[in-house]
Amino acid sequence: MQLKKNKSLKEFNTFGIDVKARYFIEITSVDKLKEALTTYSREKLFILGGGSNMLLTQDIDALVLYINHKGIEVLSEDENHVILKVMAGENWHEFVTYCVENNYGGIENLSLIPGNVGSAPIQNIGAYGVELKDVFQSCSAIEIANQTKKEFSKEECRFGYRNSIFKNEVKSKYIITDVTLKLTKRDHVLSTSYGAIRENLANKKIEAPTIKDISEAVIAIRQSKLPDPKELGNSGSFFKNPVLDPDTFRAFRLNFPEAPFYEVSPTEFKVPAGWLIEHAGFKGKRFGNAGVHKNQALVLVNHGNATGNEIWQLALNIQKTVKEKFGIYIEPEVNVF
Numbered sequence: 001m002q003l004k005k006n007k008s009l010k011e012f013n014t015f016g017i018d019v020k021a022r023y024f025i026e027i028t029s030v031d032k033l034k035e036a037l038t039t040y041s042r043e044k045l046f047i048l049g050g051g052s053n054m055l056l057t058q059d060i061d062a063l064v065l066y067i068n069h070k071g072i073e074v075l076s077e078d079e080n081h082v083i084l085k086v087m088a089g090e091n092w093h094e095f096v097t098y099c100v101e102n103n104y105g106g107i108e109n110l111s112l113i114p115g116n117v118g119s120a121p122i123q124n125i126g127a128y129g130v131e132l133k134d135v136f137q138s139c140s141a142i143e144i145a146n147q148t149k150k151e152f153s154k155e156e157c158r159f160g161y162r163n164s165i166f167k168n169e170v171k172s173k174y175i176i177t178d179v180t181l182k183l184t185k186r187d188h189v190l191s192t193s194y195g196a197i198r199e200n201l202a203n204k205k206i207e208a209p210t211i212k213d214i215s216e217a218v219i220a221i222r223q224s225k226l227p228d229p230k231e232l233g234n235s236g237s238f239f240k241n242p243v244l245d246p247d248t249f250r251a252f253r254l255n256f257p258e259a260p261f262y263e264v265s266p267t268e269f270k271v272p273a274g275w276l277i278e279h280a281g282f283k284g285k286r287f288g289n290a291g292v293h294k295n296q297a298l299v300l301v302n303h304g305n306a307t308g309n310e311i312w313q314l315a316l317n318i319q320k321t322v323k324e325k326f327g328i329y330i331e332p333e334v335n336v337f
Helices: 030-039 092-101 195-203 211-225 246-255 273-279 308-326
Strands: 004-008 020-027 045-048 060-067 072-077 081-087 136-143 149-153 174-184 233-237 262-265 268-270 290-292 299-302
Touching (some): 020 030, 030 060, 030 136, 030 174, 060 174, 273 308, 299 308
Parallel strands (some): 020 060, 045 060
Antiparallel strands (some): 072 081, 081 174, 136 149, 136 174, 233 299, 290 299
């Protein structure tokens, strides 16, 4: 277990923000995690996974524990299902690819989402009609205070839209070490309700898609809209799609009848944040080294040497303008430090 000092985190966050960690340890096993927590029990901690859902605005005056232990284990399977335990350090998209190649269905719509498996339950990752909670069984976590292991069931995780208990009641109290998922081996339930997926499949003349077809369609859609973080620093969707109550929704539709929306329930209506940002005039705009992507207004980008604070100031400006124009508050999806 090697302790590094003043370690640059530029390569460990997808925005490519060059801030430094006071101390840094790479964690490659649960035993090493427990050892680090015991040895440095008095240090302030900062837990780092894939670095895809964060914006770093300053140096981290703490001990950064980089969770990087890997492994995929088949816990059980029958003709219809397989239950997998996946270590927190596994890259999410590489895991999805593994599942698709093995004909394990349920997460193909979540292809190309950046980040690691251990971070997935924290915000209940989702895309194109599918969320992690749909296949989630449980996860293991180590309690920071006493290094004991706890299992969190699906119910205990209290999943919501890009939300969970790990962002609320037990925030900063546990470190997720592995995630257990239940996937299908046959009779896959395919989610093709989104127009972009249907259009992609239709263009390929695919009438009976496989999970691989769905995955490839999602990858093509995401690549057409989202920049590769290795080429243009970003954290994917920066804002959540706002969910409006009936009164707010009616007022919004009265003024902007052309706006797209999705009915979540009879009392909840989701409006695409990307549409709001684009029609507030930000799509494709650049503000110094920070900017909004030309193909997807939900994505804030680092054009090279932006500081985290520059990107955050742009985000605040977007929030303020959207609120003034549409009367709707859009909440960041990323964690800002």
